[in-house]
Amino acid sequence: PVPLPDETIAARAAELAKVAEAAVARAGGEKPVYIIGTEVPVPGGALEPLEHTHVTEPADALRTVEVHRKAFSRLGLDGAFDRVVGVVVQPGVEFGNADIVAYATEKATELVTVLERMPQFVFEAHSTDYQPAEALGMLVRDGFAILKVGPWLTFALREALYGLSHIADELAPDPLRETLPAAMERVMLASSGNWQKYYCGTPDEQRLRRHFSFSDRIRYYWLAPEAQRATGAVLAALGDREIPRPLISQYIGHLDVEVGAGRIRPTAHGLLLGSVTRVLNIYRNATNQ
Missing domain, CATH: 3.20.20.70 (Aldolase class I)
Incomplete structure (x- = not known):
């Protein structure tokens, strides 16, 4: 406008x-x-x-x-x-x-x-x-x-959540548990108001942007009841167990160095916090000169 x-x-x-x-x-x-x-x-x-x-x-x-x-x-x-x-x-x-x-x-x-x-x-x-x-x-x-800063923080949260969904499929496979990306796709297609005018292109391009765009319009959907249930299922499957570093390297690779240095706990909760904190630390270092 x-x-x-x-x-x-x-x-x-x-x-x-x-x-x-x-x-x-x-x-x-x-x-x-x-x-x-x-x-x-x-x-x-x-x-x-x-x-x-x-x-x-x-x-x-x-x-x-x-x-x-x-x-x-x-x-x-x-x-x-x-x-x-x-x-x-x-x-x-x-x-x-x-x-x-x-x-x-x-x-x-x-x-x-x-x-x-x-x-x-x-x-x-x-x-x-x-x-x-x-x-x-x-x-x-x-x-x-x-x-x-805004979307980078929620983008980092989404990266970790999707990574944990893949890790849960490896550590605690359950054919009845829907993957988090699949659940979020259903949630966003059922209510397109927060993404449709931002994501043009072909259906395939829109699908990729719904999940992975830097604009991170998916951030408006995490509190939807179905999104909460899907996220809760992933976190419940992993619980407080320590996640093997090879899986962290594979699916949440940007946190592997921090985990290896002992700055991030290799649990689902620790990795979620660590993914967001990593971005905040970049800003803290820049502004504390």
Whole structure:
């Protein structure tokens, strides 16, 4: 959809801040800090071809700050605006169904220089999922100190769950237990609202994307009762037993090194936690420079 005018976005942000300020005044406690932005992308990854990914123009970043400053001031929120700490911008990173655009510091040089004129702020970078660790580190060093991550975490959970389903078939075979991918396929086909407009292509391409897309629309289905039953059956089959490393290497290979180093317990529960924690640690390392 066509974005709303900057002034409308800023006015709505100021209205939200006014409510937040009033709530804190009633309840007490530490006053909030805020992040503003007019270039917040569509959640869940790009729908358009990734070759069109752009970097925010420096003038647009400055304009975002100015229109928000005026909107806050009109509502008597100058003190609240002093607690705005971040501005959402596009540093040129994005992901789609099967593609990732990695951060290139040279493409964001002009945008980064704007921070010298806005010492109050850092940048927030959206859609940083699946970025190489080195790219996340460069983003932070360049001033994109707040890194937005979402689908990568649930993608990592899905990787581990599907791997455990395969492992359960090897360690505790049961012809009556439906595989987790098969169960999730039924769940998603029965309720297509959360994936259909995101996954175009042939039926085979849509099927692959339902399960394996970086956009990870499957994340909206894990709480469905049938998905919960299928997941529970896999976890019950494995219980608390230690899973042999060769099976971990085969089906959840990205965790094998961590298991070997003793940082992840080789149980179903440990592997699920470890898969998500592995991603969080990448971000922790990038932002703790």
